[in-house]
Amino acid sequence: MGFRTAKGELVRAILFPKPLDFKFYRDAMKFILFLGCMAALGMTYSIVIYVKQGVYPIRIVVRVLDIITIIVPPALPAAMTVGTVFAQGRLKKKGIYCISPPRINFCGRLDVFCFDKTGTLTEDGLDMWGVLPIKNQGFCGVEEDPSKLEVGPFITCMATCHSLTVIDGELSGDPLDLIMFNSTKWVLDEPGKDSSKFDTIMPTVVRPCTKDTFTAENPFEVGIIRQFTFSSSVQRMSVITRTLSEEGMELYCKGAPEKIASLCLQDTVPHEFPDILHRYTIQGYRVIALAYKKLDPKLTWHQAQRISRDKVEFDMNFLGMIVLQNKLKLQTKPVIHKLRDAKIRTVMVTGDMIQTAISVARNCGMVPTKDRIIIVEASPPDAHSPASIKWVMAETPDEGTDTYTDSDYNEVRVHFSTKRSKFKI
Structure with a gap:
């Protein structure tokens, strides 16, 4: 913890930066050392000549010091410092502030700038552009408002496959998950304190808030039983859920389109999938694929808590894709x-x-x-x-x-x- 974490090391590097060792300073010291050697030779030669001529010792000392000040200018370090301060003043007029003046010389030698994309070149947040659900083994067109979709595996996947949590009455979590969940206009309820005297495990529940799908007599609620968090190595995340009044559990998965398609039954992936994916990604859109499968009806709650993701994330049904837009920053x-x-x-x-x-x-x-x-x-x-x-x-x-x-x-x-x-x- 503390400074030993990745963020802690970053803070420590900012507060206590490592000293900069520039080749410019090393070459400057070599140059001054060379001038010192030349001055020593000149001093030796002058002393020999003056002694042979019988010059007074005081005058010899003055002449020798003149040689040192001529060859090695004493104002050289001050001149270098003044140059750095002058450069810092010019940068300040341009609205550029530097807390470490030696880094100005370093910046002057840069020839490559490396940028991250999301949050640096583009805006931090994403905007929901639309969704492309699957119907009759083909894409049924773009739907700009996912909340208008019929309740089914596609919108259920959007509402459950995330890592959101409620903090102080507000949803918090990954920005992409927030955009995806909020676009469904569903409600997320986290378990609170159980009023019964027995300890029970209550899952996080999501449900639509429309009147036709949520009534007191026949509510449509989905409980999130197990979550496999997103990993960049597998390029996906998934959840195990159970729908109220239905038998068995389901697995919902989202991630990189090519990865999700490779884990799905090939007869559920539309043949135009590569072309449509290329069409949107070439325009700069962020595309996420969704998939699901029904799990073994014999799978129990406790078994679902211990099962590994590689035992369930295969032979899924391809559901469609989510298209998100990431705009460039103005600057x-x-x-x-x-x-x-x-x-x-x-x-x-x-x-x-x-x-x-x-x-x-x-x-x-x-x-x-x-x-x-x-x-x-x-x-x-x-x-x-x-x-x-x-x-x-x-x-x-x-x-x-x-x-x-x-x-x-x-x-x-x-x-x-x-x-x-x-x-x-």
């Missing part, structure tokens, strides 16, 4: 343009989908309009084939993909990435 474009005018390279480091990162980079001016972007897909060697590299066009007029050979590499501009997308802008 993003001007800052990127200023850096490009200053001949400073700008780089985006993100874990989002490749097409989403490309769209944001295009919109903010990080990647010029005329530049073509190539995705490099590398395959390691195996027992049946050697290692291979494939160049895939990220953007084409018909939103398809073009394949390039190694000979085309010199004609295009390639941008690589880190993290799971293997691409960087």
Whole structure:
């Protein structure tokens, strides 16, 4: 705890920054040492000449000191400090404040700026753009208001598959979960103090607030029994739920579209899924896929609390996708343009989908309009084939993909990435 945590180390680094060791200062000390050696040689030569000429000792000392002050200027450190203070004053007039003046010299040598995407280039919050539920093994169109959907697995997944909690009467949690849950207009009730004398386990309950689905005689309530939290390594999260007055439990899952589709029964994934996903991600939208499955009716409450996620997150039914919009900040474009005018390279480091990162980079001016972007897909060697590299066009007029050979590499501009997308802008 404390300073040993990741956030604690960040606070400690801010409060007690490490001393900066610039090559500029090291070279300056070498230069002064060289001048000192030259002054020592000059002093020795002058002393020998003056002694041979019979000059008075006091005059010899004065002449020798003159040589030191001429070769090694005593005002050199002060001049360097004055230069730094003057630079700090010019930055202050531009509205730029620096609490560590030595870092000004460091900033003057920067040639690359790396930006995160969400919260840095784009706004912190997301806006619900619409949902694409599945009907008759195909997408049934965009619904901008998810609360208008009929009560079923899709909207139930949106209302249950999250990590929200109630604090002081208000929902708190991940911003994406908040946007998703609030768009359903359902109600979340967390268990309170049990008035009975027996200890019972009460789950978190969600329910729609519309009159036709929530009545005193036949309420529609879903209890969240188990939660598998989101993990970047598996790119998904899921929950085990049970609906009131129904037998058995259900599993609802959300996450990266490609990952969710790979865990679903292939006959439940529409054949146009890759094209529609590409269409939205290339425009910069954030896309999340939903899925569910009915669990074994024999699964008990206590077994659900101990079961691992890999025992249930497979052979699911694909439900559809949620499309979220992440807008650029107003100051993003001007800052990127200023850096490009200053001949400073700008780089985006993100874990989002490749097409989403490309769209944001295009919109903010990080990647010029005329530049073509190539995705490099590398395959390691195996027992049946050697290692291979494939160049895939990220953007084409018909939103398809073009394949390039190694000979085309010199004609295009390639941008690589880190993290799971293997691409960087």
